[in-house]
Amino acid sequence: MKLPSINLSEDQLSRFEDAIQKEWLVTNGLGGYASGTALGINTRKYHGLLVAAFHPPGDRRVCLEKIDEEVCIRNSVYPLGANESQNGVFPQGYRFLKQFTVSPFPRYVFSVQDVEVRKTIFMPYEKNAVVAIYRIFNGGNVDARIRAFPLVNWRHFHSVTDRWRNPAEFVQRQDGRVLGIRVAMPRSAIIMAVTDRAVRAEGKWLDRVLYREDA
Numbered sequence: 330m331k332l333p334s335i336n337l338s339e340d341q342l343s344r345f346e347d348a349i350q351k352e353w354l355v356t357n358g359l360g361g362y363a364s365g366t367a368l369g370i371n372t373r374k375y376h377g378l379l380v381a382a383f384h385p386p387g388d389r390r391v392c393l394e395k396i397d398e399e400v401c402i403r404n405s406v407y408p409l410g411a412n413e414s415q416n417g418v419f420p421q422g423y424r425f426l427k428q429f430t431v432s433p434f435p436r437y438v439f440s441v442q443d444v445e446v447r448k449t450i451f452m453p454y455e456k457n458a459v460v461a462i463y464r465i466f467n468g469g470n471v472d473a474r475i476r477a478f479p480l481v482n483w484r485h486f487h488s489v490t491d492r493w494r495n496p497a498e499f500v501q502r503q504d505g506r507v508l509g510i511r512v513a514m515p516r517s518a519i520i521m522a523v524t525d526r527a528v529r530a531e532g533k534w535l536d537r538v539l540y541r542e543d544a
C-alpha cells in the first residue's frame with residue numbers, strides 16, 4: 330500500500346501567506362494529537378506538539394506547544410523557530426526551511442550554510458507522547474551545534490494562558506537526560522528526555538503569542 334505524500338518545496342514555503350495556511354495533524358488513537366503548520370508557526374490555540382486527552386477521548390490539554398531550535402555555527406546563532414505576536418513574526422526561522430513533507434509523518438528540513446537539520450514528528454499509538462527525531466548533516470565540517478527549546482503549557486485546548494490572570498505553577502526536576510515538570514492543577518506531569526547530549530532546566534515565558542486564525 331502506497332501512503333499519501335505531501336511535499337512543499339523551498340519556493341512554495343517562501344510564499345508566506347500561502348504556506349502559513351498549510352496545516353498538518355497526526356493522532357495517537359486516544360483522542361490526542363499533534364498539529365501545526367508547514368512554517369512551524371502555531372496559528373490556532375488548538376495547535377500543539379502534544380495535545381493529550383486526559384480522559385480519552387475528551388478533556389484535551391495542550392501540554393507541549395512546540396519545540397523551537399537554533400543552530401550555532403562558529404560564533405553565529407541562527408534561530409530555526411518562529412512565533413507570531415501583534416508586532417509580527419519573530420524570530421523568522423522559517424526562512425531557513427528548504428522542504429516540508431508529510432510522508433507519512435511531518436518532517437521539516439532546514440539548511441543554514443552547510444548544516445542541514447531534519448526534524449520529524451511522530452506519535453506512538455495509544456500513548457500520550459510525542460517524539461521529535463533530529464538528523465543533522467554538517468557538510469562543511471564546521472564547528473556547529475544545535476539547541477532545542479520546548480515550549481511547555483498545560484491549558485485546556487479551548488483556552489489560552491494569561492500568566493497574569495491564571496499563572497501556571499511548574500515544578501521542574503532534572504535527572505541526567507530526563508526532565509520532569511509537575512503541575513498542581515490538574516495534578517499531572519510531563520516527562521521530557523533526550524537520547525543524546527544534555528538537558529538544562531530553565532523557566533522563561535513567551536508572551537503575547539498571536540493565533541492568527543483564532544484572531
